[in-house]
Amino acid sequence: MISKWLFSGALLFELSSWAAFHERLSVAQATSLYLGAHAASSALLAAGIWLLLPRRYKLPLPWSPLFIFCLAFFVPVLGAVGVAAALFPALYLPRRRQEKSWDSMGLPELPFRPQERGKELMFNDGGLQDVLRHAPDTEKRMAALFATRRMPPREAIPILKLALRDPADDVRLLAYSMLDKQESEINLRIEAALRQLAVAEGAHRTALHDALARWYWELAYLGLAQGSVLDHVLEQAREHAQRTLDVPGNPYAHVLAGRIALEQGRLETAANHFSHAEAAGVGAPTLAPFRAEIAFLQGRYAEVRQQLAALPSETLQRPPFAALAKYWL
Known part of the structure; x- marks a missing residue:
């Protein structure tokens, strides 16, 4: 209701501003009367439209209503008509929202972890x-x-x-x-x-030899050593692992020694270590991948299939055994 009174006042002031030129007044008086009435008309029009605007268009103050006032004031007649013609249909006849048939999405960034992990x-x-x-x-x-x-x-x-x-x-x-x-x-x-x-002495010394063998092997296994440095690292790992083989209760010392020998190309020594490990209680599925590698290097391909078949089905579904199982089994 307030906006309607403001629009009516704006219309009356705009008409009275033009009536000033029909009176017998001096140019200065007519101009002053016109500008005053036109400014009042523009202010009322801006205030009425501003009250009807959605909230997101009302701010920031005072720039939103000032923009409407400037459009109406600095373009005589056509400014007010243009503002009314542009804003009134938008305020009273808003465009209907159409349902989106598709959503636009940007390219996702590289994830830092997998979103899902299946069995495949x-x-x-x-x-x-x-x-x-x-x-x-x-x-x-x-x-x-x-x-x-x-x-x-x-x-x-x-x-x-x-x-x-x-x-x-x-x-x-x-x-x-x-x-x-x-x-x-x-x-x-x-x-x-x-x-x-x-x-160190006694059991502590043996434990240190075991730790050193594993750390030297880690350098080789991870590929952090190459060339002659790799040969030195493997030899150091072999020497320290050799000092832990006779200690009871550590069957995996033979597994580590076998892997070191396998990396050095001493296949028979590696096979003997794996046999000692199995006799000490290490499960056959744990040793199967290494024995399969020895069999492959020695050209005994039928045994490769037998060793891979001894692995659990869950292991054969994960890399790198999934690709091996697909080829050999």
């Missing part, structure tokens, strides 16, 4: 490697590196090594720092164990 063969680190090889955006390639922090080191390190050849300095430096951090942590543990070994 999962999407592996090949996806991150493809991002590093083909993604043009440096930020996406760096996001791929950050995603490796939640992956096992054995799977993450090949991706980090691939990133060392990236054309962007930021990506290369990030990959180098992540690799260096993992290697430094292992080397610090080795140095601490070697210092303790110099003064």
Whole structure:
């Protein structure tokens, strides 16, 4: 109701402003009377329209009503007519909302963890490697590196090594720092164990040999050592593991020694270690992958199938055994 009175007042003031030129007044008086009446008409029109506007168009103050006032005041006649013609239909005859038949969505960012994990063969680190090889955006390639922090080191390190050849300095430096951090942590543990070994005796000394064998093996297993350094690391792991084989109650010492021998290419020695481990109580499914590898390297392919068949069905559904089972079984 208030808006209708404001619009009526705006119309009366606008008509009276033009009536000023029909009176016998001087130019200055007629102009002053016109401008005063026209300003009052524009102010009433702006106030009436502002009251009818939706809330999101009323703010910020005072710019919203001032904008309407300027349109009506600085364009005589046509300004008020234009404001009325533009706003009144929009206020009283709003456009109907149509139902959306589709939703527009942006491309999702690279996730830092899998959303679901099923029993089927999962999407592996090949996806991150493809991002590093083909993604043009440096930020996406760096996001791929950050995603490796939640992956096992054995799977993450090949991706980090691939990133060392990236054309962007930021990506290369990030990959180098992540690799260096993992290697430094292992080397610090080795140095601490070697210092303790110099003064240790008895069971503590044996435990230190076992820990050193595992840390040296970790350097080789993760691919953090290459070339002659790898040979040295494996030899150190073998020497320390050898000192733990005769300790009762540690059957997995033979498993570690067998894996080291297998990595060094001493297949017969590795097979003997795995036999000792099985005799000490290690389950055959635990040893089956290593025995299958020995059989493959020796050309006994029928035994490869037999060893893989001994693995549990759940293990054969997960990488890397899923691909092996698909080929051999």
